[in-house]
Amino acid sequence: MIFASDNWAGADERIVEALAEQARLGGPAYGGDALTKAVVDRFSEVFGREVAVFFVGTGTAANALGISAYGRPGGIVFGHAQAHINVDEANALEFLGGVKIVALEGEGGKLAPGGLAEAIAAYPEQGFHHGQPVAVSITQATELGQVYLPEEISAIASVAKRRGLALHMDGARFAGAVSSLGLPPAEVTWKAGVDVLSFGGTKNGCLAAEAVIFFNPADARDFGFMRQRIGHAFSKAWFVAAQFSAYFDNDRWLTLAGQANAQAKRLAEGIRSCDEARLALEPAANEVLAVLGAGLDKRLKAAGAVYHPWSSAGLPAASLPGPEEVLVRLVTSFRTSDAEVEQLLALLGAG
């Protein structure tokens, strides 16, 4: 019963097979191979628009580089306090771009247009002391398992554009969000005002496959140099391309994400009907934040369930754990089996 993180899962069999097959073939280095070219084109199809695509090794690199492409001296980036860029990337943005992240609150890890507008307004257009706003970053699905609707993204984009800021989306769990919404990828990205997307495959069945997607290819003018100078230009680029190729075949990416989401939904239902547990937030993708009674927590662990306690930062007051309770995060993945879920549900006394 592994609910620790979606990056504990191995990799999807078909993705591994595609990789193995391409490994037998090899090909020109640094993306000069036919498969890499085909996959780049596939991204344009997936998003219904010509995009510029750059493979990188991790989501942290995708975020830091994608946002830095819009950096300027004294650049200010607005993001959620619980965002990965703010708490998990060891100052990548600050170090690589001299950027300051202005951390905002917002329910469920989502930015609110009003709060964002206020934060931006605190930076006057004149002067040189305060730095200059350059970008807004949102996470889809959020670090707290929530999903932005297209109109929510548009509202944020509209606030950003008024001041000429770029809109970045951290899509480490983009597939889960798209699957949850049941909408074309374009609807929650460029059509809603997103300029650059960190497109993640690793948490959803790949081994290591991340990409930075620019919806206005001209924005990527210097990106090749930016990527190389932090060592993210893979010589055997086909090793990423092969993963993405299988990922997109027959919408496998959405199938995998759908499986993870469905298991999260089952967990949520079990928690909802359990006396000793409650949902801290209604999950929209594959992350379930729940408050467990201390006794239940102990029993689950004793039975072999693996999951992490979680910070209550960013949660509504009603969701905070009480004195004999603990807040935990349960993450499902494409690999989460019915047996694992059923075993947990049984322990919850649900169903």
Next chain:
Amino acid sequence: MIFASDNWAGADERIVEALAEQARLGGPAYGGDALTKAVVDRFSEVFGREVAVFFVGTGTAANALGISAYGRPGGIVFGHAQAHINVDEANALEFLGGVKIVALEGEGGKLAPGGLAEAIAAYPEQGFHHGQPVAVSITQATELGQVYLPEEISAIASVAKRRGLALHMDGARFAGAVSSLGLPPAEVTWKAGVDVLSFGGTKNGCLAAEAVIFFNPADARDFGFMRQRIGHAFSKAWFVAAQFSAYFDNDRWLTLAGQANAQAKRLAEGIRSCDEARLALEPAANEVLAVLGAGLDKRLKAAGAVYHPWSSAGLPAASLPGPEEVLVRLVTSFRTSDAEVEQLLALLGAG
């Protein structure tokens, strides 16, 4: 007939199999899995000493991070003018560490202890204008296909240590050098004074497997943060570990490198006995620098041979191409087949 680069080869079948197997298992993220731990221990065995091991995505990252670990404000790094760190990494070291690379000449891509000592001496111990020497970097095998003997490394190390500089080795083709020398890895690294090694697997049968090896683990104090802030901490670290595991099994890494070296030797012999071609340098590993007559060059290409023209920088005067000649680099790999070599030899009119 692909002699363009060793990174055009795909990946070794056993390495891919090991990867596929581990992909089925998955495991804790960020190196918490058993395989990653075992592989880290394996590195200590391979080098006959406890080492600190950090996986990264590319050789460029390994070099830039490994050297930066010894950085100081105003840091000066001494390296060969043709070194990868100087000409191929889009200023990674300068950008990440504010380092200046002092580029030195030296036959076959090798630094000469005398020239190095002179270059270091130009930086006075007092004052703050000129920056402070912090490290020396050498490449094994060199970018021009040469291999340092242990005593040559010791001589360089001794010059470096006199001023307290760290010695870094770019081992993108380390396996080829070790196979060529037939010596234990320890003899050409820490026993000869190397402090940190960029250990490359990608050019020798892996898909993407590079590591930074610190021979004094205490030097790696901040390395986890340094690696994360440029996005090289893979969540599914086992994807690198699985490659290295198969790489070391039964000394497969040396077998693969030995195959590449042997084919390079056959090419060299063919060139030596060809009227229209000559060796620019005697190859010691898997890179053959040759001067071809323009007619031969045309015939080879027409017959389907793939290789790159090469810069004559760093070559002895006698090796420079004449008016109707072209300098080329032919690289063999673990995948180079006897058929490919024989076809080329036939075109050379050799054998």
Next chain:
Amino acid sequence: MIFASDNWAGADERIVEALAEQARLGGPAYGGDALTKAVVDRFSEVFGREVAVFFVGTGTAANALGISAYGRPGGIVFGHAQAHINVDEANALEFLGGVKIVALEGEGGKLAPGGLAEAIAAYPEQGFHHGQPVAVSITQATELGQVYLPEEISAIASVAKRRGLALHMDGARFAGAVSSLGLPPAEVTWKAGVDVLSFGGTKNGCLAAEAVIFFNPADARDFGFMRQRIGHAFSKAWFVAAQFSAYFDNDRWLTLAGQANAQAKRLAEGIRSCDEARLALEPAANEVLAVLGAGLDKRLKAAGAVYHPWSSAGLPAASLPGPEEVLVRLVTSFRTSDAEVEQLLALLGAG
């Protein structure tokens, strides 16, 4: 009636005279002159301890460099949300050191030990994602005109030391604080646990004279390089030394600061007895934060008073301006004349 800022004042006559005299003499460059050496020694006397002293051009440089001297990869610095380092330095710390500033609240611009301890505790000792705490920065006097008592500094230092963090003090208005407290400089710096001080002269009668003071000279090992690589090593270093020489002669620095503080006190008394105005905070040095009725504000400006509206961030609820009120900052300086103060007091209808 200039109450806009203490950096609007010119420079003290004796300081200018000392500068002019030294300008006639000249001397060896980069601090090799006798005056610079004497002034460095004078700093040790002033602080009752051997200190390392480095002149720089601005307070921003002093802060960014002084803190960066304690930087490490992924470094986290804790400071007040209204601190100059957080809102006025165009990301100097982020850019120069890849540092993230964690902005804390605290009354009157002062950090509270409890809140600081909590914020530090949020950064676990293990792992590499979150960065590593390296320093705490406080401002003396604060940006809101408050002054830390020695025991308050000690309490903060004690929280910092428990985790091995350095304690930096932004002393752009250090003279004002020392004058206000009537204590030896040592009591509010190294004896209370401060490691490094940005010692400002510019706001208190100098033209441009700032210094970074290390209370443990060994901490300054690389500082000469750090300063040079952002261009703050003045060739004619005596131009700063001459200012500081006169600044310290006969405790002129404290006389000048005392004058500014006294005028601020008079302003505060006037505001206290005025019906249309109230103090937002009780001033401890030369900055008076006041809430003015809109009508009074208009009358003052019409009469020629120059001052800035101010952000209410960091103020207690009771101090916030109401609907027909405006929050303003009135700053006095060594140059503020009795006539200016009396004219303002008259307009306030006070006294």
Next chain:
Amino acid sequence: MIFASDNWAGADERIVEALAEQARLGGPAYGGDALTKAVVDRFSEVFGREVAVFFVGTGTAANALGISAYGRPGGIVFGHAQAHINVDEANALEFLGGVKIVALEGEGGKLAPGGLAEAIAAYPEQGFHHGQPVAVSITQATELGQVYLPEEISAIASVAKRRGLALHMDGARFAGAVSSLGLPPAEVTWKAGVDVLSFGGTKNGCLAAEAVIFFNPADARDFGFMRQRIGHAFSKAWFVAAQFSAYFDNDRWLTLAGQANAQAKRLAEGIRSCDEARLALEPAANEVLAVLGAGLDKRLKAAGAVYHPWSSAGLPAASLPGPEEVLVRLVTSFRTSDAEVEQLLALLGAG
């Protein structure tokens, strides 16, 4: 007899007086004062064109910031091996901009258009490994006391422009060059293709007055932020403005530089007619590189002459010192007196 450096001189009396006068007045901070505005306009007059002017504290800051304004990821800057940016700035450019300096040889510290073109051509327009050329930097007068003619600058500019590179001029000794050439400043700057100039006053009679001059003001879009984030925005900006104001009054800058140049010319004549000394280069401004017999060197020092031995790097073979000789640099300044020169000439046995 001080010939150590032109930054050993104090400051010109009228410049100090202007400073003292403005210090009595004070004024709005950060360049909002009338004098600063007037001086900015004066720069436009001096150069016969609207320019953007930014004061900074040192020539190192001027160079690093001025060039960085044209930086791009992986940026390559071409400059002379003996240039201040390459050997005296503790990696400022590398640190602040991630730039690599490609160091070129050239007689007397001057770049040769041919060598420059060749060096640029080594960087292909395609690809991302090698970085991208962004700027060329020349020094006027050079570090070896030579002066570029307008047509020499134009030739370099033409090579630079062909590849879209910016042309930067390090004018730490710009006044000396203009005085030596007897040409309007425009002729050796923007009319010859210079984009950005580090305009130095410190070595020619100011205390600390340097400026970055953009000939296309639009290039300075982000410069205010760039300057602030390394702490070079002086709050009392009038302290620089006052110096420049007196500097330009009655062409005082050219008078001062002319005096220094004239004394250098007298020294050169003395050396030319001395049996134990010879000129290493014919001086064009205020730096005289000379080869002295070891005995003469000893006698000069014993008599109280102060000067530095100098590196022979960049000198023509005929100028290199022999076994019993030493290469020295003698620098004159606006302060160098007839008496000092005559004393030295007497010791040379000249005249």
